[in-house]
Amino acid sequence: MPYMFKKIFVFILCLNCFFIFGQTSYRNLSTENWTFNKQNEVKKYKATIPGTVHTDLFQNQLIPDPFFGANEKQLQWIENENWEYETEFILTTKELKTENIDLEFEGLDTYASVYLNGELVLEADNMFRKWTISAKSHLKIGTNHLKVVFHSAVQKGKEEAKKISYTLPEKERVFVRKAQYQFGWDWGPRFVTAGIWKKVQLKFWNSAKIENMKFSQVELNDKKAILEFTTEIYVSKVKTIQLKINKKSETFNLKKGKNKIKMQYEIANPKLWWCNGLGDANLYPFTVEISQKKQFLDSKKLNIGLRTIELIQEKDQAGKSFYFKLNGKPVFMKGANIVPPDSFLPRVSDSTYFSLVENAKNANMNMLRVWGGGVYFEDAFYEACDAKGILVWQDFMFACSMYPGNEKFVQNVKQEVIDNVNRLQNHPSIAIWCGNNENDEGWHNWGWQKQFKYTKADSTQIWNDYKKVFHEMIPKTLDSLLPKEKNIYWSSSPSIGWGRKESLTQGDSHYWGVWWGKEPFEIYENKVGRFMSEYGFQGMPNLETLQKVIRKEDLNFTSEAFKNHQKHPTGYETINEYMERDYVVPKDFENYLYVSQLLQARGMKIAIEAHRLAKPYCMGTLYWQFNDCWPVTSWSSLDYYGNWKAAHYQVKESFAPIFLAVAEKTDGLSIIGSNDNLEVKAGIVTVKLIDFSGKELWTASKECVLDVEKNTTCMQISYADFPKFVKEKTVLQIEFSGNHKNTVAYHYFVKPKELQLEQPTIEVKIVGETLIEVKTNTFAKNVYLQSDGRFFNDNYFDLIPGIPKIIKTDRPTDNIMVKSLFDTMK
Incomplete structure (x- = not known):
């Protein structure tokens, strides 16, 4: 050579x-x-x-x-x-x-x-x-x-x-x-x-290696935090080592084999870790290092968030509460169920996980549920959640079935639990560990016993195997691995199936009367549980997404390629049935995609609004689903490529810290404000009745102080107070203004298909390198901006004449196409 x-x-x-x-x-x-x-x-x-x-x-x-x-x-x-x-x-x-x-x-x-x-x-x-x-x-x-x-x-x-x-x-x-x-x-x-x-x-290691490291909070208050680190060290022979945690060092004598050594560390005037919307996600970096006679042996790094989290289940007149307290404060959880970002997991980069979590934060979420039919995500996901203040509901990887309970299977799962809990437990974002997704509900409500013709002995064996894994082995293993403050376990989500009335009075609830039961969106207003951990509706992806995986000539409802990118057996029929109820069904394929997204967003708006208006009875809303594993028509609000559907823009608005809603009564309207901040918010609520030409028909204002623990009725309006107006040509604008970002909401008196829209002239003007101004000459519903894959911080929005809207893009553009609902109703 x-x-x-x-x-x-x-x-x-x-x-x-x-x-x-x-x-x-x-x-x-x-x-x-x-x-x-x-x-x-x-x-x-x-x-x-x-x-x-x-x-x-x-x-x-x-x-x-x-x-x-x-x-x-x-x-x-x-x-x-x-x-x-x-x-x-x-x-x-x-x-x-x-x-x-x-x-x-x-x-x-x-x-x-x-x-x-x-x-x-x-x-x-x-x-x-x-x-x-x-x-x-x-x-x-x-x-x-x-x-x-x-x-x-x-x-x-x-x-x-x-x-x-x-x-x-x-x-x-x-x-x-x-x-x-x-x-x-x-x-x-x-x-x-x-x-x-x-x-x-x-x-390669010579004399010692760190096998695992965890910590517990011995004491946490405004003045100090005392942490106890437990470091598992494996040594090949008896030796004396120095354990150093940041700048603090102690000496320990270790025996051959595995050793668990404990060492405390104190932080003065600690800053707490808060979830998104409530404060900063403060993290403390730590390096744990072992050495012998000043010779480095091994080290581990981690970022620690100081916080307490509790799951509160207390009996009340309705049933039993189900909510989380973070640092002693009740928190209304807002978020979604997240699935693996690809069918082929090695293609998922750390930047993809970071982007997903960023999209959750930007939509005002504070919790993601890692669904049990996927995988335990890579460290990058949890690190991003730690940094962005997104709490994690972590399922173990079981979903929608019953599982074996033989000793080999149970021991295999036990080691799986140990590996993943040891890897993940130090993340402040982890809020709860959940045994499985819908296994308990499936057993009790989906008719498996009859379908598979189980004998009484079969049913007893299958249920005993279930209990062995989810009621015995997993919780006992968690008890052996986790300090008390990190050990919140829930055996199955949901706790009770959506067909039983108890599902809405205790535990968490998956409500699928909408979609699976073909019930109207408005049923969401009546079917509100204590913690809504699943519900949803499908929306199609944008045309640009489908064009990447389907030939142009196959972009129609009859092609095999298009059918293959809808995995629900009656998915397209269900979308169409709901669309006929609320919208004029477009004949054009591209317009149909667009309206399907509006339909999905409408369903999410009605559901989330109902959940937030039920606070504190309901204290959480996690819709199905956040993302996709491939380009497909699904329940996701983000498509496979990370594009925001209309639903994601809607949940950003519906999850805002201050939320405004209109409750209709037989004789009038109630204007209600919901405040998810840690402190009350005072301001002025202004209500305007505006026709589609932009003319103000009626207005009223009132001071309002938004409570933290419960919703606030800011104003009661009688229909008799309004002048005569045409419901199909009028919108109600509600604004809450004060020493914070103004919150604006719109209320319509009829369904979208009944609106008497006129063709708008929408003007888009560049007012900065990445800023555009959008305005219209007549009311424009669901204005959609598109420009070569660029991201707009607001989209699918309603535009009133005389009230221009400033939109930020992710990069400069001067080629923007505009569409509104009127274009689909011709």
């Missing part, structure tokens, strides 16, 4: 090692040259790690784009095959001299046999677990060979299903500890993946 080439080779090798000179160092094996092949086939292809077999096949042009058209249907063969991944890496003499070398897989999806230099060293069977093996005895100086064989999760699941005498709902997927949504959902495709879906690395 020429001398210069040797120098370059060694330099590249060192870069690949990411070697930190000290006692602990890492070698990233994900960046080695990996190949993959279908088992028993000779030809190998380039693989990307982390990755999945589907994305590797696509990158090698062996399959078409899985998301495009109806390609999904022709790619189902992939899930039934076994796949092999392998690489070679060079180990130096210096590396092999390290006392201990661990092979760490952050994530294997799912049934994997791992071979190191021809020896079977690991059999994995859980996508959600971290897999670590002591690898030094299997390694050698020079070239080493690593091979991972992935066995079909579908076939493995079917094999497990045959071992019991009855059929569990959802068949093979419930036996497989992998992301359940990958088996297909009513908003997602079926792509049952396999692959090394997270980083793989070698960890």
